[in-house]
Amino acid sequence: LVSRDVKEDNTVVRFANGATIGSEELAVVAGPCAIENHKQAFAIAEHVAKSGVRFFRGGAYKPRTSPYSFQGLGEEGLKIMAEIRDQFGLLIVTEAVDNESLDQVEKYADVIQIGARNMQNFSLLKRAGRARKPVLLKRGMSATLEEFLMAAEYVMSEGNYNVVLCERGVRTFSDYTRNTLDLSVVPAVHRLSHLPILVDPSHGTGVRSKVTPLSRASVAVGADGLIVEVHNEPDRALSDGKQSLYLEQFDELMTQVRQIAPVV
Ligand code: PEP
Ligand code: MN
Numbered sequence: 001l002v003s004r005d006v007k008e009d010n011t012v013v014r015f016a017n018g019a020t021i022g023s024e025e026l027a028v029v030a031g032p033c034a035i036e037n038h039k040q041a042f043a044i045a046e047h048v049a050k051s052g053v054r055f056f057r058g059g060a061y062k063p064r065t066s067p068y069s070f071q072g073l074g075e076e077g078l079k080i081m082a083e084i085r086d087q088f089g090l091l092i093v094t095e096a097v098d099n100e101s102l103d104q105v106e107k108y109a110d111v112i113q114i115g116a117r118n119m120q121n122f123s124l125l126k127r128a129g130r131a132r133k134p135v136l137l138k139r140g141m142s143a144t145l146e147e148f149l150m151a152a153e154y155v156m157s158e159g160n161y162n163v164v165l166c167e168r169g170v171r172t173f174s175d176y177t178r179n180t181l182d183l184s185v186v187p188a189v190h191r192l193s194h195l196p197i198l199v200d201p202s203h204g205t206g207v208r209s210k211v212t213p214l215s216r217a218s219v220a221v222g223a224d225g226l227i228v229e230v231h232n233e234p235d236r237a238l239s240d241g242k243q244s245l246y247l248e249q250f251d252e253l254m255t256q257v258r259q260i261a262p263v264v
Contacts, residue, residue, distance in 0.1 A: 001156040002149045002163075007194045013134045013162045015091055015110060019054040021134075021164050022196030025264040026257065027225030029055035029093050029136075029198065030250060033240035034062050034070065035077035041084060043232040047247045049088040051254050054264055055111070056081065056090035057227055061101040062239060063117045070238040074101075078108035085110070093136055093227070099127050106131045116141050116168055116203070119151045129158025136227075138166045138200070145185055149193060165189055165197040166227060169204035178206020178243070181214055186221045196224035202243045208234070211245055212253045219260045228253065 001007075012022040021027040030048040035041045035058040045056050060077030062070065073080070081092045095113040096102035102124065105112050111134050118124050119140035128135045135155050139148045152163045167186065169179025181204035189197045199218035201211045215226050231237045231244035245253065257263065 001161070002152045002193045002195060004192060004194050009194060011161070011163075011194045011196060013164055013196065017054070017089060017091065019091060019264050021198070021264075022224050023264065025262045026219060026223075027055060027196075027198065027264050028053045028254070028257070029057045029225065029227040030230050031057035032059075032231050032237065033229050033244065034059040034072055034238055035080050036070075036073070036238050038080055040232060041080050042087075044230055044247070045084040045088050045090060047232070048230060048250065049090055051251055052263065053254070054091055055093055056084055056088070057093045057113075057229075059095055059239070060105075061095055061097045063095070063097050063115050064239070075104055078104055082108045096124070096128070099124060102127050102131065106133055109133065111136050111164070114138060119143055120147065122154055125151055125154035126158050129155040129160045131160060134162035134164060135160060136164045136166055136198070138168045139170070139185070141169065141171045141179060143170070145188055145192070148185070149189075152193075152195060163195050164224075165193075165195050166200055167197060167204070167223075168200040177204075177210060179204055181205060181218075183217055183221045186218070186223050190222060198225045198227050199223040200227045202227070202229035202240070206243045208243055208245060208249070211243065212249065212256060215253055216256055216260060219257055225264075226257070
């Protein structure tokens, strides 16, 4: 089902407010790693909405390396994002980490994110395949392209054809960045599949100063859009502060990206 041999024309995911993922225009998803509180989330959402972005990201269920790190606000975080949708007209992209959280995310969000760590959680993929919302599927940090596409196949095989892929960096021996962003998969995905693919230069590099240059590169290589972490106070962020852009840096990113391609 993922294959270009089965469906020649590009899949375009369409939303009620007219936004799209996979069209000629770039889809940019921006927001904090995690929803921390009402004030933080609203400050960031207001800013990214003004910059013309249509999609807001924020984690309510966070897959953290340490069980003692902030795990997210859960349903309270989802409720804050639902308010953000109402107030700013932004579409909400947020992660589900298991079948229970997926039930909740499906109720509140516009796009269900499956994170890198769950790319081969086949029961979660099948559950996402039965959901009525589009799925943003992130590449596992050691997944081959074949494994990545087969994970999308799991979702589609259950009947959900609105799947958006996302390259977010893979593990290599290089420790200069958090992960090594594999931009070569973008044209490879476009050749093999009709599904759209976004790039996440935030998790892909783990370093704030690398996010804007790698965003330009992602767009230049043909990505259908970007997912970027932005924070009003990155130095106080409860997760991924080092890779989160300051609000003004995000505006600069958008200015630069718009010089390469139009944004939805
Ligand atoms: C995220 O987008 O918040 C996230 C945890 O990303 P990944 O699954 O790519 O690590
Ligand atoms: Mn993050």
